[in-house]
Amino acid sequence: MELRVLSLYPEQMNIYADRGNIVFLQRRCEWRGIGFSHSGAGPGDPVDPAAHDLFYIGGGQDRDQRMVAADMVTSKREALAAAVDDGAALLAVCGGYQLLGHSYQLDDEKLPGLGLADLETVREPGPRLIGNIAIEAELGSGPRLLAGFENHGGRTYLGSGARPLGRVVEGRGNNGRDGYEGVHRDNLIGTYLHGPLLPKNAWLADHLITLALERRYGARPQLEPLDDAFENAAHESARAAAGV
């Protein structure tokens, strides 16, 4: 078995140490004897929807995000839509999450989105939403807690056809108003919990590994349990920082 990961725009969308997520996935596969391959797709690069089972896109600075938005809709939209429809897992974080929707109104400019989730993002006047955050996420096996850090100027509003990733327990979430955080559709997850959120939430990392392997090999694998003492302590630490 092999986990095949593709990072989208790793050179541009990496501002909050997003590589921590990739390192985390890699080690957890290696320790279980699962193969791991990782590659990147940058500006202009085509994407083969069948070649990878877990797609990742992180956060970036405004300038990079503008460029990525324009490039992504021309060079990658169709392939990513096909991959998600075919059961591939996609994790989009922070700036990457904003690009999943229909559009992102950034000051005077409307950035195009992938349209993979029914949501819109607007840069509204008012302070950035910054701080530790904890949400209660529902991914099919009952509510579980995700802890992390958010830092975004954009406010995201879900359309009637979209389900949030979870409910905000502490923090601001999608827009600081409606109490929701992120988006979840099939095996696609978008969230404002930025940068290395998987190290703070090992259960989500294992969930993504499971989904991706299931897509490749047909049956849902039972992942071998690991000694997660450090991981659990880190999760508790991030939760405590958010006040949960």
Place this chain on the structure above:
Amino acid sequence: MAGRRRRGGALLRAKLAASRAIGAASRASGRGGGTTLPGRVLLRLAPDAIAQLGAGLDRGTTIVSATNGKTTTAGMIAAVLAAEGRQPVHNRAGSNMTWGVATALLEQHGHEGLFEVDEAWLPRVTEQLEPSLIVLGNLFRDQLDRYGEMEALADDWAKTVTARSGRTAFALNADDPLIADLGRDADEHPREGVLYFGIDDDSQALPELQHAFDAKHCRRCGHPYAYERAFVGHLGHYSCPHCGAERPRPDVAATKIELRGMDGSLSTIRTPAGEIELALPLPGLYNVYNALAAVTASLRLGVAPERIAAALGQMRAAFGRVETIEVGGVAVSILLIKNPAGANEVLRTLRLEAEKEPIDLWVALNDRIADGRDVSWVWDADFELLAGVVRRVVCAGTRAPEMALRLKYAGWPTDRIEVVPGIEASLDRAAAGAERRLFALPTYTALLELRKLLAGRGLAKEFWQ
């Protein structure tokens, strides 16, 4: 301006006296350093106090800013000036926002000023102090929850430089494209009064670009830079293949560098006033950059190159930036870590040490406001560099478990990683288990706690002394 100052003189004097008294009381109570409180009070009483007091610095004012190295660089310039018998008004305790600058102006007297200034506060402090020289070292990703994006910071700095152009001299890092570009005007002509510094020894290049690589796009046209080599983070030799913008030739350059681990470095430095040999007692290539900034500034301040080299050769580390203190028979070397680029340089230096024998470490990760509340950055720092060469590490601080997790995923064996959150208990544990020598890597507020702890035991001075 002068008339207004005279008329307001008596009132300002009263406000100054009140603010000074508060500083004295604060120190006497033993509750804090008093390095910011008097300034805070003064700025509340007299919001233009920095401009008013700064105007008295009749031999000019130097401002130093950078993400990494501003305390050390300002300390180096101060050491050079001190050797010349010059005693600038200087916020030497590293308190570098307006109130720290105001406190220094309030409590010290002199004819020239030397201030390290926080990146985000540079525009405002510059407006008030009207400096004769600005030294800009680098911009790295740091505390994104507090500073925002680097590109936005660089834009603010560009406005400040443009506003001061013609009235202020600049010492700029040629190797940081975000900084170097500030030395050119809108038509890409070099500005007046700019001296550049940089590294011209290609043998010091990193084998590959690091993960936290912060200057990707040409400041002029937005296309990606092409890098021939990088030395520290994104500091290196670059050019834009699209518009042709390129690294300026440095006026002050290290042409030959020999790094000697924790013992420092030996460099040959080319200056417009001749070549010097610099034996720097501070470790790492990052301190070579700090020294280049200090040499460039000191030349501008009228000091002869060989006298600069002599003064820097005698330099002691700035507070918490590489100090060694004896704790229970173990030599504890303190190295501040606060962002990926800075931490990477510390890790590179320790890697050199660890090639001699495995090392013992104490790493303290705090998430207070002055550290940045977001601890994500530890995943951008290359802790992998020390995998397999650490005998034992004790993780401390408010986010100790997350530090430990980072080290596990960097490939450090978990049976060598311990978590003891309290600063005092963890330090004693680390020192007791260390062979001979312990390297302490605290974030900023953990450093303050450490310093206070050691001062309480009579092992180090309080930092405001």
